[in-house]
Amino acid sequence: xxxxAITPDLIASxxxxxxxxxxxxxxxxxxxxxxxxxxxxxxxxxxxxxKSSKKWLRTLPTTGPQVICGPGENAGVVDIGDGQAVVFxxxxxxxxxxxxxxxxxxxxxxxxxxxxxxxGARPVAAMNSLSxxxxxxxxxxxxxxxxxxxxxxxxxxxxxxxxGGEVRFDPAYNGNCLVNAFAAGLADADKIFxxxxxxxxxxxxxxxxKTGRDGVGGATMASAEFDDTIEEKRPTVQVGDPFTEKRLMxxxxxLMQTGAVISIQDMGAAGLTxxxxxxxxxxxxxxxxDLENVPVxxxxxxxxxxxxxxxxxxxxxxxxxxxxxEAKAVxxxxxxxxxxxxxxxxxxxxxxxxxxxxxxxxxLKTLAGTAPEYDRPWVETPCAxxxxxxxxxxxxxxxxxxxxxxxxxxKEWVYTQYDTMVMADTVRIPGIGAGIIRVHGTDKALAxxxxxxxxxxxxxxxxxGKQAVAEAYRNLSAVGAKPLATTDNLNFGNPxxxxxxxxxxxxxxxxxxxxxxxxMPIVSGNVSLYNETDGxxxxxTPTIGAVGLIDSLEGIIGCDVRDGHVALVxxxxxxxxxxxxxxxxxxxxxxxxAPPVDLALEKAHGDFIRANRxxxxxxxxxxxxxxxxxxxxxxxxxxxGLCLEAGDTATLFGEDQGRYLIAxxxxxxxxxxxxxxxxxxTLQTVGKFTGDTVWLGHASAPLAELSAxxxxxxxxxxx
Amino acid sequence: xxAAVVVFPGSNCDRDLAVAFEAAGAKVSKVWHKDxxxxxxxxxxxxxxxxSFGDYLRCxxxxxxxxxxxxxxxxxxxxxxxxxICNGFQVLTExxxxxxxxxxxxxxxxICKTVGLKVETSASAYTEGYNAGDTVNIPxxxxxxxxxxxxxxxxxxxxxxxxxxxxxxxxxGAKADIAxxxxxxxxxxxxxxxxERAADADHGGTDGQALFRAxxxxxxxxxx
Numbered sequence: 001x002x003x004x005a006i007t008p009d010l011i012a013s014x015x016x017x018x019x020x021x022x023x024x025x026x027x028x029x030x031x032x033x034x035x036x037x038x039x040x041x042x043x044x045x046x047x048x049x050x051k052s053s054k055k056w057l058r059t060l061p062t063t064g065p066q067v068i069c070g071p072g073e074n075a076g077v078v079d080i081g082d083g084q085a086v087v088f089x090x091x092x093x094x095x096x097x098x099x100x101x102x103x104x105x106x107x108x109x110x111x112x113x114x115x116x117x118x119x120g121a122r123p124v125a126a127m128n129s130l131s132x133x134x135x136x137x138x139x140x141x142x143x144x145x146x147x148x149x150x151x152x153x154x155x156x157x158x159x160x161x162x163x164g165g166e167v168r169f170d171p172a173y174n175g176n177c178l179v180n181a182f183a184a185g186l187a188d189a190d191k192i193f194x195x196x197x198x199x200x201x202x203x204x205x206x207x208x209x210k211t212g213r214d215g216v217g218g219a220t221m222a223s224a225e226f227d228d229t230i231e232e233k234r235p236t237v238q239v240g241d242p243f244t245e246k247r248l249m250x251x252x253x254x255l256m257q258t259g260a261v262i263s264i265q266d267m268g269a270a271g272l273t274x275x276x277x278x279x280x281x282x283x284x285x286x287x288x289x290d291l292e293n294v295p296v297x298x299x300x301x302x303x304x305x306x307x308x309x310x311x312x313x314x315x316x317x318x319x320x321x322x323x324x325x326e327a328k329a330v331x332x333x334x335x336x337x338x339x340x341x342x343x344x345x346x347x348x349x350x351x352x353x354x355x356x357x358x359x360x361x362x363x364l365k366t367l368a369g370t371a372p373e374y375d376r377p378w379v380e381t382p383c384a385x386x387x388x389x390x391x392x393x394x395x396x397x398x399x400x401x402x403x404x405x406x407x408x409x410x411k412e413w414v415y416t417q418y419d420t421m422v423m424a425d426t427v428r429i430p431g432i433g434a435g436i437i438r439v440h441g442t443d444k445a446l447a448x449x450x451x452x453x454x455x456x457x458x459x460x461x462x463x464x465g466k467q468a469v470a471e472a473y474r475n476l477s478a479v480g481a482k483p484l485a486t487t488d489n490l491n492f493g494n495p496x497x498x499x500x501x502x503x504x505x506x507x508x509x510x511x512x513x514x515x516x517x518x519x520m521p522i523v524s525g526n527v528s529l530y531n532e533t534d535g536x537x538x539x540x541t542p543t544i545g546a547v548g549l550i551d552s553l554e555g556i557i558g559c560d561v562r563d564g565h566v567a568l569v570x571x572x573x574x575x576x577x578x579x580x581x582x583x584x585x586x587x588x589x590x591x592x593x594a595p596p597v598d599l600a601l602e603k604a605h606g607d608f609i610r611a612n613r614x615x616x617x618x619x620x621x622x623x624x625x626x627x628x629x630x631x632x633x634x635x636x637x638x639x640x641g642l643c644l645e646a647g648d649t650a651t652l653f654g655e656d657q658g659r660y661l662i663a664x665x666x667x668x669x670x671x672x673x674x675x676x677x678x679x680x681x682t683l684q685t686v687g688k689f690t691g692d693t694v695w696l697g698h699a700s701a702p703l704a705e706l707s708a709x710x711x712x713x714x715x716x717x718x719x
Numbered sequence: 720x721x722a723a724v725v726v727f728p729g730s731n732c733d734r735d736l737a738v739a740f741e742a743a744g745a746k747v748s749k750v751w752h753k754d755x756x757x758x759x760x761x762x763x764x765x766x767x768x769x770x771s772f773g774d775y776l777r778c779x780x781x782x783x784x785x786x787x788x789x790x791x792x793x794x795x796x797x798x799x800x801x802x803x804i805c806n807g808f809q810v811l812t813e814x815x816x817x818x819x820x821x822x823x824x825x826x827x828x829x830i831c832k833t834v835g836l837k838v839e840t841s842a843s844a845y846t847e848g849y850n851a852g853d854t855v856n857i858p859x860x861x862x863x864x865x866x867x868x869x870x871x872x873x874x875x876x877x878x879x880x881x882x883x884x885x886x887x888x889x890x891x892g893a894k895a896d897i898a899x900x901x902x903x904x905x906x907x908x909x910x911x912x913x914x915e916r917a918a919d920a921d922h923g924g925t926d927g928q929a930l931f932r933a934x935x936x937x938x939x940x941x942x943x
Contacts, residue, residue: 157769
């Protein structure tokens with residue numbers, strides 16, 4: 001087949017700038033072949049190369065005594081004691097999900113699950129953080145339904161419980177939804193598998209599903225802004241097959257036990273190209289591929305297509321040759337492809353042959369290591385003007401406005417579509433706060449949360465970045481967990497715009513300060529830029545996924561609110577209404593500064609909750625919606641009425657940080673008061689849980705009526 | 720009691736079922752779908768939940784043709800016990816060991832939540848730990864759990880006291896609210912809810928424990 005000539009148009013359509021092409025010419029010393037151009041475009045796009053973000057990602061704290069492996073591998077690895085480790089990561093699948101919601105979201109799940117089991121860990125928990133346009137936008141309903149079904153369709157079949165997540169709506173996501181998928185797995189700390197190849201002449205083995213034309217150029221697509229031609233990009237979205245993924249997981253974990261695996265890498269974005277180059281680069285080796293041995297499911301595939309295909313459920317492995325028979329037997333058992341497609345070579349070379357014909361011959365180290373890196377110009381986000389006066393609201397009207405909005409309504413419609421209980425270790429399903437699973441066969445538990453308040457980040461990237469981490473810290477602390485580590489999924493607009501780059505730089509600064517102060521280092525993550533349509537950017541959305549450890553099931557703070565329990569608030573309430581949910585939902589005003597975050601106070605309050613968990617019957621952090629929403633949610637979950645003394649708007653709906661709502665009996669409240677006094681933290685009684693009415697100051701409504709609104713609003717808005 | 724748990728490549732509740740059997744005191748062997756024989760001395764075969772072969776089209780249809788299913792049928796025909804949960808129930812209807820079929824949920828969505836079940840009969844090794852009329856809370860997790868059979872079959876099941884469980888409020892459109900049914904010799908039970916997810920106080924409650932305990936009690940005595 002005649003390969004296209006390399007023209008400026010072809011170069012541009014590969015997302016490569018003229019400068020970048022000049023650099024390619026310098027590296028190759030000749031005009032690249034069509035396949036080589038494809039390989040460069042795959043390696044150098046934003047999605048794979050982090051060329052705009054790398055400089056700033058390096059500033060994040062990534063180490064600590066609990067960290068076994070930080071960023072750079074398929075997923076982060078953290079010690080949980082007793083020789084065990086939790087392996088986790090969060091990754092975006094935004095662009096594909098907007099174009100084809102079911103398959104985009106499904107393959108997002110597939111990708112993140114693969115990242116986890118490639119490291120030798122069996123996935124045990126999943127979460128997803130979803131951001132959609134306003135509910136009335138004509139595309140929103142289709143996206144919500146498709147994305148939720150896609151996540152469920154993949155995760156439920158694969159067999160991993162979804163234990164948490166977030167769903168938000170804002171007009172800023174009208175043309176660009178966000179789908180951030182998180183997965184965590186368990187492994188023995190001394191049996192983690194990495195991607196660095198070792199040994200010359202070792203067979204490179206292709207595992208899993210066959211290669212098709214789906215997803216060719218997907219990573220490049222995900223590195224560009226959208227415009228009205230987006231429908232044309234539908235063929236670049238991959239199609240998921242969770243049944244094959246499940247078999248690939250079982251086969252991979254079984255294969256690892258045979259001792260045959262030297263190194264392993266999943267084929268994600270930019271498929272065969274990225275995985276082969278990464279294994280060679282990390283092992284300081286070259287790689288030769290013989291494409292005629294690649295299992296294909298379509299006829300007449302070219303070298304270019306095979307190298308750039310993003311067909312799902314595939315892995316690349318460097319094999320111990322003496323164990324080939326044992327290794328192949330495992331894949332035969334699971335009816336999956338197992339093909340030797342190349343070998344490691346001593347020289348620094350990425351040689352791609354197809355029926356003996358050279359399709360690409362590039363210096364591997366240079367290809368991997370000299371991806372462009374940009375220090376993009378950026379401007380600091382200006383300080384928000386002070387908040388103009390906020391008129392008082394009838395407290396029940398305020399609460400009703402929040403729980404009628406799909407942003408703050410119960411998310412049951414979403415999470416009942418996910419299997420939340422498979423593996424029979426789920427201690428707490430999604431609903432309020434962090435999800436919890438038991439570490440199978442032990443008395444330990446892991447807690448998971450995913451948080452960010454994009455409105456805050458837009459108003460004040462530094463405080464907003466801190467807040468996302470602080471909220472994750474609080475959600476883990478509120479169930480009695482000790483936060484261990486963090487994964488970040490940084491979703492922003494076009495980094496070539498200085499104000500967007502300024503948001504990114506600010507958020508990284510805030511996140512970095514917070515994870516350092518709260519001792520929850522970043523161990524993995526993903527950056528998604530160019531989330532813009534027709535020049536309009538999304539809200540800056542640095543999603544924080546965090547994992548905490550609970551050393552015994554007895555130490556879990558439950559959700560056991562009873563009639564007569566006292567309601568206490570830990571932390572100072574000043575009534576910060578800037579960028580609050582109330583302001584947005586009731587007054588349609590997006591104004592003021594984000595609430596400031598005091599990291600030392602966050603730490604002190606989290607420690608207080610953990611130290612006194614025996615006295616706490618239920619606990620939740622106060623976040624957007626403030627005291628009124630948190631107290632209502634807690635009461636609603638228990639089916640008990642609520643009586644809060646305060647009736648003023650700022651106290652009920654202010655979003656001051658560092659606060660928790662606690663429910664306990666009178667004796668326990670006394671004990672907590674004494675403990676708070678000793679610890680020097682602010683703890684106040686704010687009301688009690690009782691009866692079947694919700695009282696906010698002097699306003700009231702029947703719990704049953706509010707509860708019905710709370711549970712029906714989400715489906716009413718988008719189902 | 721010796722239980723065999725069948726593992727299809729897409730089973731994902733096989734471990735959960737094995738754990739629940741073991742917690743009730745049973746010995747458990749896992750049996751691969753390509754095997755053709757059930758181990759000696761097995762009292763009951765469990766067919767677990769999951770997506771046996773991806774189940775993109777008709778749930779359980781491919782599994783019903785797998786090598787092990789011949790032995791499962793032979794075991795049932797010899798009067799052996801077979802418990803099919805969720806996908807296992809779908810496999811049992813596809814093999815013809817139980818009547819009817821599981822259609823897509825009436826709401827067309829996958830549903831995972833804990834639901835109320837009414838125990839319709841205590842006259843089986845599976846349900847003798849309950850009283851007929853008891854309400855128990857057991858999780859469901861399925862996309863295709865909408866039980867359907869013709870009116871005559873439903874009437875026969877009801878007339879022969881073979882409806883083991885009904886939903887207190889049907890979540891999936893099941894005919895006659897049917898959640899689980901017994902074979903005519905009362906030794907094969909298929910049900911959509913997951914009792915193995917309600918057999919542990921730290922996970923999903925304990926309302927499913929009585930099923931496993933009753934089974935172990937009944938099958939520890941020699942089968943007659």
